[in-house]
Amino acid sequence: MTPSSEAPPDAAELRARVAAFVAEHDPATTDQTEFLAARYDAGLAWVHFPKGAGGLGAPRALQNVVDAEFERFGFVPVDREGLVIGLGMAAPTIAAFGTPEQRDRFLKPIYTGEEVWCQLFSEPGAGSDLAAVGTRAVRDGTDWVIDGHKVWTSLAHRAQWAILLARTDPDVPKHRGLTYFLCDMTAPGVTVRPLRQMTGEAEFNEVYLDEVRIPDSLRLGGVGEGWKVAQTTLMNERVSIGGRPEPREGGLIGIVSDLWRSRPDLRTRGLHEELLRLWVAAEAARLTKERLRQQLAAGQPGPEGSATKLSFAELNQRISGLELELRGVEGLTYDDWTFRRPEKPDLLGRGPGFRYLRAKGNSIEGGTSEILRTIIAERVLGLPPEPRADKDLAWKDLPR
Amino acid sequence: MSESELNLLYSEIEQELRASVRELLAHRCPWQSVLDRVSHHAPAEVTDRALWQELAELDVLGLFVPETLGGAGATAREASSVAEELGRAVAPVPFLGSAVLATGALVALGTAEEQVRALLTDLAAGQRCATLVVPLPTAPGSGFPSQVRADGSQLTGTVPGVVDALSADVLVVPALGAEGPGLYLLPADQATLSPVVSLDQTRPLAEVTLTGAEATRVAVGQQAVDAVEAALLTGAVLLAAEQLGTAEWAFDTTVAYLKERVQFARPIGSFQALKHRVADLWVLLAQARAVVRHAASALAADSEDLPLAAALAQAFVSEVAVKVTEEAVQLHGGIGFTWEHPVHLYLKRAKSASLSLGTADRHRARIADLVGLPPAP
Numbered sequence: 001m002t003p004s005s006e007a008p009p010d011a012a013e014l015r016a017r018v019a020a021f022v023a024e025h026d027p028a029t030t031d032q033t034e035f036l037a038a039r040y041d042a043g044l045a046w047v048h049f050p051k052g053a054g055g056l057g058a059p060r061a062l063q064n065v066v067d068a069e070f071e072r073f074g075f076v077p078v079d080r081e082g083l084v085i086g087l088g089m090a091a092p093t094i095a096a097f098g099t100p101e102q103r104d105r106f107l108k109p110i111y112t113g114e115e116v117w118c119q120l121f122s123e124p125g126a127g128s129d130l131a132a133v134g135t136r137a138v139r140d141g142t143d144w145v146i147d148g149h150k151v152w153t154s155l156a157h158r159a160q161w162a163i164l165l166a167r168t169d170p171d172v173p174k175h176r177g178l179t180y181f182l183c184d185m186t187a188p189g190v191t192v193r194p195l196r197q198m199t200g201e202a203e204f205n206e207v208y209l210d211e212v213r214i215p216d217s218l219r220l221g222g223v224g225e226g227w228k229v230a231q232t233t234l235m236n237e238r239v240s241i242g243g244r245p246e247p248r249e250g251g252l253i254g255i256v257s258d259l260w261r262s263r264p265d266l267r268t269r270g271l272h273e274e275l276l277r278l279w280v281a282a283e284a285a286r287l288t289k290e291r292l293r294q295q296l297a298a299g300q301p302g303p304e305g306s307a308t309k310l311s312f313a314e315l316n317q318r319i320s321g322l323e324l325e326l327r328g329v330e331g332l333t334y335d336d337w338t339f340r341r342p343e344k345p346d347l348l349g350r351g352p353g354f355r356y357l358r359a360k361g362n363s364i365e366g367g368t369s370e371i372l373r374t375i376i377a378e379r380v381l382g383l384p385p386e387p388r389a390d391k392d393l394a395w396k397d398l399p400r
Numbered sequence: 401m402s403e404s405e406l407n408l409l410y411s412e413i414e415q416e417l418r419a420s421v422r423e424l425l426a427h428r429c430p431w432q433s434v435l436d437r438v439s440h441h442a443p444a445e446v447t448d449r450a451l452w453q454e455l456a457e458l459d460v461l462g463l464f465v466p467e468t469l470g471g472a473g474a475t476a477r478e479a480s481s482v483a484e485e486l487g488r489a490v491a492p493v494p495f496l497g498s499a500v501l502a503t504g505a506l507v508a509l510g511t512a513e514e515q516v517r518a519l520l521t522d523l524a525a526g527q528r529c530a531t532l533v534v535p536l537p538t539a540p541g542s543g544f545p546s547q548v549r550a551d552g553s554q555l556t557g558t559v560p561g562v563v564d565a566l567s568a569d570v571l572v573v574p575a576l577g578a579e580g581p582g583l584y585l586l587p588a589d590q591a592t593l594s595p596v597v598s599l600d601q602t603r604p605l606a607e608v609t610l611t612g613a614e615a616t617r618v619a620v621g622q623q624a625v626d627a628v629e630a631a632l633l634t635g636a637v638l639l640a641a642e643q644l645g646t647a648e649w650a651f652d653t654t655v656a657y658l659k660e661r662v663q664f665a666r667p668i669g670s671f672q673a674l675k676h677r678v679a680d681l682w683v684l685l686a687q688a689r690a691v692v693r694h695a696a697s698a699l700a701a702d703s704e705d706l707p708l709a710a711a712l713a714q715a716f717v718s719e720v721a722v723k724v725t726e727e728a729v730q731l732h733g734g735i736g737f738t739w740e741h742p743v744h745l746y747l748k749r750a751k752s753a754s755l756s757l758g759t760a761d762r763h764r765a766r767i768a769d770l771v772g773l774p775p776a777p
Contacts, residue, residue: 249771257771257773260773261772261773264774264777267774267775267776267777268776269775269776271776272768272773272775272776273764275773276764276765276767276768276773277764279767279771279773280712280715280716280764280767281716283691283712283716284687284688284690284691284712284716285687287408287687287690287691287693287694288686288687288689288690288691290408290690291408291409291689291690291693294407294408294409295409298409300409304686307682307683307686307687310679310680310683311683311687370676372679373675373676373679373680374672374675374676374679376679376682376683377669377675377676377678377679378675380682381655381678381679381682382655382659383655383658383659383667383669383670383675383678384659384666384667384669384670385670386670386671386672387666387670
């Protein structure tokens, strides 16, 4: 192993570190949790995090190098789907704003998967306008007392911990009166109920917070700085993109294309035209995602991530709609309305009716397509903001 | 090479090449001068031969020509970056006819024959210009052109809509003879060239008539068929790159206008109805860039995937370029409908280019064929 120095490690040094690590911990025989814990201790969990926090202070782009290297040695972690909030949102935010104690307490079990996290952000009255959240946090000695109602919380029924955005000061404009907390989901006063969606199943929950006490030591960032902290969380939500190229016809377009190939009886001229248009659009979207992946791997992140989300939402909706039309009488059926609680939506495994309905959520979840268009226009293209009524008014005086 | 391994980024060399071409064009070919040329010159005089010579001095006319044949020995990726810049400037130069279609056909011959080598060397140096004598709407995969017949070494036929013929010194002519398909060379002054008043004035077209014109055959049979197909595929890919550049200029100019144009006491770019439209265009352009890079890399690598990558590029980017330039006109309001504002040059280029080397519809049909999605009976 290269001796450690002040300069952050480069790709070659990271490869050497992975090789040395794997020599000590055989991926084939080591228990996954143990392996991940050791990887965290070695600074090879998130190499761009600081030393002692699972990282080595390396450039972010080099994380891809490390992941690819571990994969080459045969280590691909399994059962990580339930950890997306912890890994993708809580960890980078805690790394950026957490106290040393908070980092020590939370980052490692997030990485190993021993603690599941959820996100308590959206509310019935604060969807696209997230900064309008009304869940109150009131100081009481060394604690904060939380009262409110959160929605669209995936994994809340399984989570030990949550990232929470709450209002600590209703008397200042909305962006300035928010504070960010880490909330124990097993604390008294936390009630989780499934939120059944139009597909019949419940991926999400509503969470009621009734006089939940959170110690001030679990506040992340300063009082009133919650919006700034939340930006880090949301930024990371949008940059998450897979490390491996997606194959041609890998998504929904593959299902419809195979159906077209195997069922000549279903073919019509109009649907052929639509299928080809969607095939072209899907392939363009796939290559765009692949280009973004190559940019990230080369350390040149671009704003194209929001383009990818927008176009996949529209494509999934159009392709799943086409599939129903193509199937004719089968398109009138639905595979199963039974209420259930899936880990994640199974777009490829479920029936065409499910795909059609679930895809409706794609342009709403994680930022509506309309909000994304505004973000692209204002932040990427630099167009001026719309005049706003809510910027200088105290939150409590806003129309609602 | 697997298609997923194709590099979709721009190399440093490509970025340098792009910067030097952009600098030259900013200086020598601002839109004011393009507008002036199309306003005051007959079709045969629109082409800027002096500018072509300056581009030759930058060594960008023979980028994918092997060094042994007088070229720069780079690849189609670099040529694609240059095509983007030429599209961005709607430069009135014979790039498509001479540096892409004619050059593409001759390079595909893979011959060291003196006449071909000398011509390629001259084309790369800008000493001579050439074009491939096919109707510009001809799509790759549509079979060997049949407009011209060869009787021995004499060619007869009429070919409409030939790009860059008016500035060509040499014509590269696919013709059918007693021995089947052949590829022929002849001096342009041996043909009758009738200028066409074209929709895209920056890209002059002519009808080429040959009446027993004496020509030299440089390929016959499958070699000639392959050379024409290679030229059309090269053209489809590099035209898509040019279309991307055309669309990017229209987009950038529109976004700038939305920031500065004030109505109702606000910059019009602050209206959400307009913001969302340009956001959608930005998404399409990001996708077009990935599709063009993919096609250029497939061409550079001579990938098995090239016919599909080229068809995808034309099917997708043609429609994007038309959409972006049409929106650019609308979002400019009144000024966008005038002659004095250059956006019409871009609309005309984009619309004409969408018919060139196959419409999007033809390319979708080709994709259907290539990936096994047969039409309804």
